[in-house]
Amino acid sequence: MSRKNLVAGILVSLIVPIVVYLALAASIHLIRLQEPSDDFQYHDSYFTVMHIDPYLFPLLAVITFTIYGAISWFVRYMK
Numbered sequence: 001m002s003r004k005n006l007v008a009g010i011l012v013s014l015i016v017p018i019v020v021y022l023a024l025a026a027s028i029h030l031i032r033l034q035e036p037s038d039d040f041q042y043h044d045s046y047f048t049v050m051h052i053d054p055y056l057f058p059l060l061a062v063i064t065f066t067i068y069g070a071i072s073w074f075v076r077y078m079k
Contacts (some may be wrong), residue, residue, distance in 0.1 A: 011019050013065035017057045 005014070 009068040012068050013061045016064040017060035
């Protein structure tokens with residue numbers, strides 16, 4: 001893997017987990033917009049919670065880097 005590919009892989013593997021986190025946060029926000037606004041005043045029987053464990057971000061980064069490396073190797077192999 002060349003230095004340019006390595007740097008691109010590291011950047012992609014750091015950006016993808018952030019995009020996944022923001023997509024999850026946006027989906028939770030959209031779900032909360034659909035709830036009636038006065039529901040909380042009468043009872044609080046449920047809440048929409050997004051729980052991100054501390055190991056999820058590095059795990060997504062490693063998975064993304066591995067996939068990027070495999071695709072990069074495959075493209076280079078096919079050429």
